[in-house]
Amino acid sequence: MDDEADLRELLVITLGRMKLDAQAVGTVSEARRALQENTFDLCLTDMNLPDGDGIELVRHINQHIPELPVAMITAYGNMETATLAMKEGAFDFIAKPVSLDRLRRLVDDGLGIRDKAPSGASLEQLVGEAPSMQQLRTQIAKLARSQAPIYISGESGSGKERVARLIHTLGPRHEKPFIAVNCGAIPSELMESEFFGHRKGSFTGAFEDRKGLFREADDGTLFLDEVADLPLHMQVKLLRAIQEKSIRPVGEAKEFDVNIRIVCATHKDLSEEVVQGRFRQDLYYRLNVIETRVPPLRERREDIPLLVQHIMTRLCQQWQIDAPALSREARDVLQQYSFPGNVRELENILERALTLADGPTIEVRHLQLREQNETPASNGSSREASRPASQPLEDYLQEIEKREILRALDATLWNRTAAAKKLGMTFRSLRYRLKKLGLDQGGDDDENE
Template sequence: MTKASALIVDDEADIRELVEITLTRMGLKTQSAATLAEAHALLAERKFDFCITDMRLPDGNGLSLIQHIQREIPCMPVAMITAYGNAQAAVESLKAGAFDFVSKPVDLATLRKLVDSALKLRKNDTTDTADQELLGTHESIRNLRAMIERLARSQAPVHIAGESGTGKERVAQLIHKQGPRGQSPFMPVNCGAIPTELMESEFFGHVKGSFTGAVRDKQGLFQSAEGGTLFLDEVADLPLHMQVKLLRAVQERSVRPVGAETEVPVNVRIISATHKNLNDLVNQGAFRQDLYYRLNVIEVRTPPLRDRADDIPLLSEHILTRLARDNGLSAPPKLEAQAQRQLREYNFPGNVRELENILERAITMCDGKVISASDLQLRPSAPVQFSSAVANENAALGDHIEEIEKRAIREALEKARYNKTRAAELLGMSFRSLRYRIKKLGIE
């Protein structure tokens, strides 16, 4: 690969020289400009692989240069140099399309990491990855795939909004995988699943002896995700005291382990998600507005399944193929016409996750070749309520169905004197399907 080239735009000669020396030592060819006009002239006459610009320039604003590059050279990453502590400028630059930002005084280690991440984009080919892993032909899914591809070329914090079961974590994984951090850790954490008293230690780590039970030093989630992505699922469930600490970590790009005297710099990209309306929570005082603006620099919405019913046959085929493989079937069963019609008419309050659960149950109940409408066991459609109450109701329903399955399998095993082949015949399923369900449901 040819030597990468960088354009440095800053009216302060000492900063230009510092950045030039750093990038030259990294093996880059550099050109510098002191004004917007000079930068535009250089961009017009030659090609660059990377650009870094100051926010304030004698003849204009660095944001306009970022916007120009986004329009004319969208594949070239551009970073912004902002004044120390100017969080608003940093957020504005990311919203305008900046790859990342660095604050004055420029920390050379941070700058080198930023440039290294930006140049990794030259080596990534992400043309087909999203199409392979985010199934669907509906316009909303096509737009989502295009958005993922754009966001993968940035380091901006992303917030993914959408109902439960719409694939928010899958979207976060694709943004991570297709970007320059793709070979580094992807650390998902459910913010509602961590006990409040352990949150600070889990996120930031602790040093030995900092509290009862701290028998050794422990890395937190931020440090474990170093160089990669930290995915904060259900971020709306964070208590207010933890929101304050998270805001500082995001702004300062450093964390202080519990019991430590100094902060540790961290290099992670933050992607958050929730099925709740964060803006409403901000208005209610349940979520900090300043943290909301730092996490929600760019918002992505995952579409509900009922809005793209035409994708259900494709999704069903993909899910059934995977389930057949897991069940040891030679071929996936086919959905009969009435079953397909019922799936298209169902409103799917649990979205794609619920479709997976329905088909998993159906493949157990069917004869192994054809799934009938009765095998689906769909509930009557009801208006979808966008609240955690519905999520809890769906979870309770899933638990209830599992208990029914367990009871039916246990009764069949007892009648067959624990001969699994005979029990499978009584249940009208294959031996491999029964073995799979016994293992999945944890039946002794």
């Protein structure tokens, strides 16, 4: 739908060459009448129309025909309109003058929302029955159909990447790549190359061509974790890449079109980062078209038993062991714990407990919760203040060694390189001790030796 007859004719001809039937109208009222009388697979609407605007039509479709994908045609550079349209329910936008290649990709994406229904993906992968989790699952189901940028807020360890992956796997891009990158883990001087790629010889150390994350994620989803850690100079380049839907590798003369969905997350308050001048306001509005929040575990304590059962089952299957039971006291302690590290901390606690438990039951002492470990030994009440007379000294020392190693691993989220540094030993020495104490899970090494 467009008020320019020439553009309407161009759209009909282009869609016809794609072997698609199209009906063109010039006003909001004509569009509503056509939607009432016919069934469509996709709607394209301009912003400015003689009797209203495209946003009005987007709202109408979202309310009365929510299964119909709708995209907005905007004036060049008018990102405010594009952002508003996607907030109201449009799955994407295209700017004038309309590029036929981009139009074809937009139409393919829109039709794919209906045609490419994923198999095997389920919202039940998100464990929890708390009202906040039920609301999150409902929101994810809606977000999966859209192509709008999404900002996922939530504390560290709450499951933001899991939500991002679900949005991808439940959407029309599920057969395409899902590329996740931690923005805080890339050195500032390498960011442009990592994101956009480079030509061989474009700088010292560029020994071969590199595609970059944007092109690796082409037709799929790019998940920018900890996006608040991007330096300001990279925020400018990222904003341009998102708006233009094209990137230029370092040392390359031409640009490459990219068709990706951006999903970002951070544990920081991104709006506060904008206020403090650490994050560009224009990029914030471009990324935060739709926001979804992952609740911390302490706000959904009723889900703790379900999560414990789910995690224990998975770990025991991986380790090929019989699942031990949790004592009533251990269950009560977990239910009351504050979980500053959220679900990730619960997974670490249970993994550690399975390692320490030497019988069919996990007791409170096997959990070694953070609040317990921080109890000063000087108060005389610590269970570990002195060696029991019946316990051999070698066993007692080995227990202390195991406990300190597990504390370091827990503090570093089981990053063995970081844990070795925290313990003041080499990575090789820590790996030896892990094997000696039966704590080595056979995982990949954290560093190359």
